[in-house]
Structure formats: C-alpha cells, structure tokens
Amino acid sequence: MKNINLSIEIGKLKLKNPVLVCSGTFGYAEEFVDFIDLKKLGAIVTKTITLKPRIGNLPPRTCETPAGMLNSIGLENPGLEVFIKEKLPFLKKLGVPIILSIASEEEPQEFIELVTRLDKIEEVAAIELNISCPNVKGRKHLISQDPLATKEIVSEIREITKKTLITKLSPNVTSIVEIAQAAQDGGSDAVSLINTLSGMSIDVDKRIPKIASISAGLSGPAIRPVAVKMVWDTFNKIKIPIIGMGGIMDAASALEFIIAGASAVAIGTANFINPKVSEEIILGLKEYLERNKISNIKELVGSLKV
C-alpha cells in the first residue's frame, strides 16, 4: 500500500502524523536537534512554562523504579519572558506545530496573562493547560482533581483565545472521565491523558526517601496499563480527541493507546533512553497499517474489539 494516511486533527490543528513528544521530556526541542529529525514529528509539546521563572525542587529529583522512573522537577523553567526571547526563536524556525504547555502558580490570573500573551504569537499552534503537575509544593489539590475547578478554568481561558486548547489531566483521581467531561464542557478542544501517577521510593539503608520532596510522579512502562485503561474509559464518554501517553516505548505500545481511543500519542520517558524513539514509532505505525491493509490511521482510533 502506497498511500498510508497518518494525518489527524486536534481542534484546529492539522498534524501530519499522530506522534508527539510529552511536555517536560523534550525540553524546548533544541536539546534533541543532534539526535532526531525534528521535522518528522507530528508536533512538539514544550516543557511547561510559568509566568515567572521557577528554580524547581531540591535534588535528588529523579530516580529509577521498576519499569519506570520517579521525578519531582517542580516545574523548573525560565519563565515567559526568557522563553520568548531565548527558546521561541529556535522553535519558530522548525516548521513543526508547537504546542506550548503552561501552568499557573496563581490561577486564574496567571493563566489569563500567559494565554493573552501567547495568543498573539502565530507560531504557537496550540496551548496545553497543565493543571495536573503533582510536583508543586503548597498545593492541597490539583485543579484537575476537581471537575468544577477544571470546567471553570478552561472556560475562562476559552473566552480569551481561539487557539486550540488541550487540557492535561491527572490520573490521581477517582474518575478521570468526570474531569475529561468537565474540560470538554469548559470548551477544551482535546484532553491529554495522563500526567504522572503519585508515587515514592525509599533508600532502606539510609531510611530516607530517594527523592528530596518525598513524593514524586511515576512515569514509564510501569504506568502504561493504567493510562491505556483511562484512555479507553474516557474515549467512550467524550466527543473531543484524546492525546494518549504513559509508558509508550515503541510502535506496539503507541498502537495500544490508539486502538483504545487516542487520536494522537505522546512519547515521554522513552526519550531519555532513546532520543530517536518517536521517529521509529512513526515508521512502526506506517508498517503496521501497511501490514494490516489499513489506509487511514483514523480507522484504528477506538477500534478495540470487545
């Protein structure tokens, strides 16, 4: 089969293929330029930025776990001004849709200010609202742990931008479906599932936590079955597209998400092991479609046989 169509739509975004990279695992893309042909990616999701710079949490901030890793970076980022001055010029030249991930220390004001500024930047193709970072101190609950708060913040932001809005959700909830519905009701164009799962790891000899902030976010293959189920549960209950992520390591694991209902997938922790992995996954998806005589990737979305 020659004419394999991998293109998909997320809100107003038209992507040439459904393979993205996860926020926080790909920096601002410049770090990966020597390893991968960035132009081949469906889109790049940048490390979450906040209005002001953040130094993040104290080290140690990462450790390995069985089939995964814990991280508590604490949203270290240079802030909006430095991002615009130093990171955006490189991203602008890439010719790949840029999805900018943002978070707020003081919502809704900070979100409003960030989005108002970003709305004017043509090369920002879409905005991902990170309302699900588990690594920020002083917060009792995440916005994405409360359906009302989720709907409220998304609708306030919806009013000030026509750009594609993606809401990134936390798996650390009783029902992610309820939160996804709230994001949809607020006017989100898509949801990203999932951010990291809450976890901790202990050095038994020293009897200290392996991560300074004690609790951290678990990612990697260990969380994949949880993430796939959340995509499947949500796919049947919302109309907007899902970007699936959590432990994708290869084409087969990306396909699990697509068959469960994800219109696109994002690669996170795997980038640290093999920076070329996204490119290999794009190729693997094409080969799978060819082998199965499917001409359009959209036919696979949610095609799970039950």
Ligand SMILES: Cc1cc2nc3c(=O)[nH]c(=O)nc-3n(C[C@H](O)[C@H](O)[C@H](O)COP(=O)(O)O)c2cc1C
């Ligand atoms: C080191 C690290 C940093 C991360 N930073 C962010 C971030 O800044 N914003 C965000 O939305 N998610 C962040 N995440 C979560 C990932 O984007 C992704 O949702 C999660 O890791 C699950 O995918 P994976 O198992 O493929 O890594 C981070 C994950 C890791 C491992």
